[in-house]
Amino acid sequence: MSRQTPGRSKGLNGWLLSTPALILLLLAASGPLLIVAVYSVLEKGDYSGVRWILSGEGWFRVLFEKDIFDHTISLADANLSIFWRSFKLSIATTVITFAFGLPTAWFIATRPAKSRAFWLFLITIPFWTNLLIRTFAIMEVIRNQGILNTFLMHFGLISEPIQILYTDTAVLMGMTYVYLPLMVLPLYAAIDRFDFRLIEAGYDLYASRWQVLRGVILPIIKPGIIAGCILVFIPSLGAYVTPRVLGGGKNMMIGNFIELQFGQGQNWPLGAALSTVLLLVVLVSLLVYTRASSRDNPNG
Amino acid sequence: MAKRRAFDVTTLPGFTTIAILAFVLLYAPIVTLVIYSFNGGNSVNQWGGFSLQWYAIAAQNEAVQDATARSLIIAVWASVISTTVATMAALGTTRRGKFKGQTIIYVIINQPLMVPEIVTAVSLLIFFSSVKVATGYSGLGYLILAHSAFCIPFAYLPIKARLEGMDTTMETAAADLYATPWQSFRYVTLPLLLPGVIAGAMLAFIISLDNVIITEFVKSAGQDTLPTYMLGQLRRALTPEVNAISTALLGLTVLILTLFVFVTKKWD
Numbered sequence A: 001m002s003r004q005t006p007g008r009s010k011g012l013n014g015w016l017l018s019t020p021a022l023i024l025l026l027l028a029a030s031g032p033l034l035i036v037a038v039y040s041v042l043e044k045g046d047y048s049g050v051r052w053i054l055s056g057e058g059w060f061r062v063l064f065e066k067d068i069f070d071h072t073i074s075l076a077d078a079n080l081s082i083f084w085r086s087f088k089l090s091i092a093t094t095v096i097t098f099a100f101g102l103p104t105a106w107f108i109a110t111r112p113a114k115s116r117a118f119w120l121f122l123i124t125i126p127f128w129t130n131l132l133i134r135t136f137a138i139m140e141v142i143r144n145q146g147i148l149n150t151f152l153m154h155f156g157l158i159s160e161p162i163q164i165l166y167t168d169t170a171v172l173m174g175m176t177y178v179y180l181p182l183m184v185l186p187l188y189a190a191i192d193r194f195d196f197r198l199i200e201a202g203y204d205l206y207a208s209r210w211q212v213l214r215g216v217i218l219p220i221i222k223p224g225i226i227a228g229c230i231l232v233f234i235p236s237l238g239a240y241v242t243p244r245v246l247g248g249g250k251n252m253m254i255g256n257f258i259e260l261q262f263g264q265g266q267n268w269p270l271g272a273a274l275s276t277v278l279l280l281v282v283l284v285s286l287l288v289y290t291r292a293s294s295r296d297n298p299n300g
Numbered sequence B: 001m002a003k004r005r006a007f008d009v010t011t012l013p014g015f016t017t018i019a020i021l022a023f024v025l026l027y028a029p030i031v032t033l034v035i036y037s038f039n040g041g042n043s044v045n046q047w048g049g050f051s052l053q054w055y056a057i058a059a060q061n062e063a064v065q066d067a068t069a070r071s072l073i074i075a076v077w078a079s080v081i082s083t084t085v086a087t088m089a090a091l092g093t094t095r096r097g098k099f100k101g102q103t104i105i106y107v108i109i110n111q112p113l114m115v116p117e118i119v120t121a122v123s124l125l126i127f128f129s130s131v132k133v134a135t136g137y138s139g140l141g142y143l144i145l146a147h148s149a150f151c152i153p154f155a156y157l158p159i160k161a162r163l164e165g166m167d168t169t170m171e172t173a174a175a176d177l178y179a180t181p182w183q184s185f186r187y188v189t190l191p192l193l194l195p196g197v198i199a200g201a202m203l204a205f206i207i208s209l210d211n212v213i214i215t216e217f218v219k220s221a222g223q224d225t226l227p228t229y230m231l232g233q234l235r236r237a238l239t240p241e242v243n244a245i246s247t248a249l250l251g252l253t254v255l256i257l258t259l260f261v262f263v264t265k266k267w268d
Helices: A007-039 A057-063 A077-109 A113-128 A131-142 A147-154 A168-192 A197-204 A209-220 A222-237 A241-246 A254-262 A268-296 B002-006 B015-037 B053-060 B062-093 B102-114 B117-135 B141-165 B169-176 B181-210 B213-218 B226-233 B240-266
Strands: A042-044 A050-054 A064-066 A073-075
Touching: A007 A268, A007 B062, A007 B102, A007 B117, A007 B141, A042 A057, A042 A268, A057 A064, A057 A077, A057 A268, A077 A113, A077 A168, A077 A222, A077 A254, A077 B015, A113 A168, A113 B015, A113 B181, A113 B240, A131 A147, A131 A168, A131 A241, A131 B015, A131 B226, A131 B240, A168 A222, A168 A241, A168 B015, A197 A209, A209 A222, A222 A268, A241 A254, A241 B226, A254 A268, A254 B117, A268 B117, B015 B240, B053 B062, B053 B240, B062 B102, B062 B141, B062 B181, B062 B226, B102 B141, B117 B141, B117 B213, B141 B181, B141 B213, B169 B181, B181 B226, B181 B240, B213 B226, B226 B240
Parallel strands: none
Antiparallel strands: A042 A050, A064 A073
């Protein structure tokens, strides 16, 4: 640094230049999140919207329901089953994408330098392709007259089409399909930096392939694994398009349940409370992620 | 040689098979969708020979024309706005060393990547619906604003990466030759930074063009973009027309990505 810039003006310039971006983001991304938190503690309006009266009803209705006749309070089973489905499908999506993603990332990272860019590009195309289009594509494959059923029937494996579309399985297949690139890319980034001489050292010390994988490779690429799992888990938990298209109206996830409150359900405070819950779960996952990655890498 | 290959340390049992399987599974549905968009038959279930009829039908559909125009207008505005502010922010947050509050700026800029999109969409629905009532304005401005904010991190990342890869000697040389800060930015920094800016603008354009959830919640009546139009069509059966639109959008994405790779490679 030959040019000397006083520390204060560095910071001032940094803030000044960032101001337009920050204003836009506070106006149309971060700021409105606070409004959601406020709406969650207001009373629900007659049709939609809210009345500006403080009320815990929205939060209460996240987990409980009150009988309209005898006012007995019970757990809202419908809500609980939606939460459980969202959690279960998100975990399953994360596990399956990891099972496919690790070998795929490994495969790409071990290609010769020249063809590596090509394989990476093949992963990037689905990554940037419209989520809706990819969901349509998987719908095309699994619907009753789709190629999967036609194929299975042609080879006599089944006698009539299996109903996959509009089930939890369809949602799981769809989420695995659309989020796989999100798992592969961070894993690839981690494996790409991996020093393959360590594997050689492992084998020289008579480790089996399984021991090399468990004792050498996985611990070293752990930050990439955590990043991939978080990157898949968070959007899965908040998924809206895939469960709406592939799950039909019945197999809702939290995202669809939130939408329902702002549409037909006409219960904005409940919708706002559910959004806040989802946001908090995501923040906790991110905190766990930062903790885990800073513990692995104390210098960075 | 064959024996050496068997001992290749980079090979793990089954990994190549699973990887190839993953690529096949990733592309089979997309390829099916593309093939069926050229179907000459009237139903999505039967192959009736090669034809472009569904593209013609989609192109003549007024709703599709309107949605396409709207998608493009929003995407152009959003990418111009987000790239401009992201370039400024990247210039402000890189190559100056750490300063107070830098982390806060990072967190706010990357926030759209972390918060589930449905939550952002709901918060914008609440916020904009009161603004709509208060101002009486219900034009495309809300969608452009929402898309611009959402695209900022996507434009910011490649620009920041490019800036971090550039050393400061050129600007120092310019300053030594009595260039004003503006001159050295205009004639030295900006031309060097251009590939990053173009890459950022392309990504922002794709992200805006593809956006479904935020658009679905923010749009007023009659403001469908191409993706929300397609989502709306789904209430009825899946039509080959939707396949044709999807394939066209897919083609556009692949084209932009190829340009992106070309732009970022060529300048390096």
